[in-house]
Amino acid sequence: MDFGLTDRTAFVAGASKGLGRATARALAHEGCRVAMCSRNGDRIASAAEDLRTETGAEVLPLVCDVTHAEQVDAAIAQTVDTFGGLHVLVSNAGGPPSGMATEMDPEDYRDAVELNLMSTISLCDAALPHLRTAAAEDDHARIVMVTSVSAKQPIPALALSNTARAGVQGYAKSLAEDVGETGMTVNTVLPGYTRTQRLDELAGDIQADTGQSYSEVEAGWADENALPRIGEPEEFAATVAFLASAPAGYITGAAVPVDGGRSKHLL
Ligand SMILES: NC(=O)c1ccc[n+]([C@@H]2O[C@H](COP(=O)([O-])OP(=O)(O)OC[C@H]3O[C@@H](n4cnc5c(N)ncnc54)[C@H](OP(=O)(O)O)[C@@H]3O)[C@@H](O)[C@H]2O)c1
Structure with a gap:
């Protein structure tokens, strides 16, 4: 299947390691130009260099803490300046600390919401004007948000994650409805143990x-x-790449688990 991603530009957040890095790699293999960010300059530069060497793709490493909206704005602007536009946004960051609901104080909850929910909103806010342009040009604009299996079936010892991810799911569903008329799709991918x-x-x-x-x-x-x-990061990344693809143009507002069947609900 042709994913239709050749010469598209993707921005992948939280991409020096783990699921974000595997996603950047999958998109580069599909022909994307990839901007990838994380907080640590050495780590993201090294991950970008590895990706360039392996795939021959154009890769732009960016230092950006996604909990700081002004850094997010600058990173998206630099991506568009460098590559001339933006077609695919993959929002992602690290995960909050583990612990039961009553072990956490309100500040911990605030931090988790900043890390996983507000970062997603900042990334979308910065990227949306450029994604709207891409959608108007040829109907190919995609947002894929990395959340967690805990959004569908909370994990008791991950109270902070359970709480923040639920917000991301609500935001994704709202945004999908709001931007649908442009042809842009908005989906979430929920990793299980990977x-x-x-x-x-x-x-x-x-x-x-x-x-x-x-x-x-x-x-x-x-x-x-x-x-x-x-699970393996590559299995997760393949699903993100598909949702970013042209053939996935009629999937929006979906919450797709890649969790080996951990979620036990019917839908
Ligand atoms: N792996 C799993 O089994 C699993 C399951 C469910 C949910 N998840 C969730 O999926 C997401 C990715 O997980 P992962 O396993 O890939 O995590 P990971 O191995 O810890 O990697 C996290 C990546 O995000 C970057 N990062 C962290 N905080 C950031 C910030 N504030 N701004 C920008 N970049 C940031 C890190 O790089 P720097 O340190 O350089 O910033 C790193 O590249 C997390 O939210 C995690 O909770 C993972």
Whole structure:
């Protein structure tokens, strides 16, 4: 299938590692020019260089903390200045700390909302004028938001994530309706347990609480899934790339789990 992404421009946030990096790679392999950001300059420069070497794609590394709206505005502006437009936005950041609902104070909740909800809104706010232009030109403008399986089926020890992701789902659904007449699509992708540094950190928290070994923690997670294993970042990234593609033009407002069947609800 031709994804129709050749010579499109994509901006991927939180892309020096993990799911964002795998997504940038998948989009570059599909022919996109890729702008990729994270907070750490060395890490994002190195990830961009690896991507350039592997794919031959035009890659723009940007230092940007997505919790600062002015940095987001500057990063999107630099992307458009460099590549001449923007067709695909992938919003993403790190995850908030783990903990039960009553262990967290209001400031922790505020930080989580800044990290996962407000960053998504800032990215969309900065990108929307350019995505509208792309949609008007040839109907190809896509927003894909990275959220979490916890948005569909909350994970008790991830109260901050459960709370912030629900907001992102509400924003995505609202935005999809609002911009639909332009042809732009807005979807969320919900990773389940996927092998990244974030997962290692969560495993470390559980090991400290329970005394379990790493492999016992991982086996416990795998047992929650219909497919009894941990996911790979490439499996997640392939779904984002499809939602960013031309053939996905009639999918909008969807919340797509890539979770090995962890979510147990019917719809
Ligand atoms: N992996 C899983 O199993 C899983 C499951 C459910 C949900 N998720 C969620 O999916 C998202 C990505 O997860 P991941 O596993 O890829 O995490 P990760 O391995 O920790 O990578 C996070 C990436 O985001 C960047 N980042 C963090 N905070 C940022 C900020 N404020 N501004 C810009 N960039 C930032 C990091 O780079 P710098 O440090 O250089 O900024 C890094 O490139 C997270 O929200 C996570 O909670 C992951």
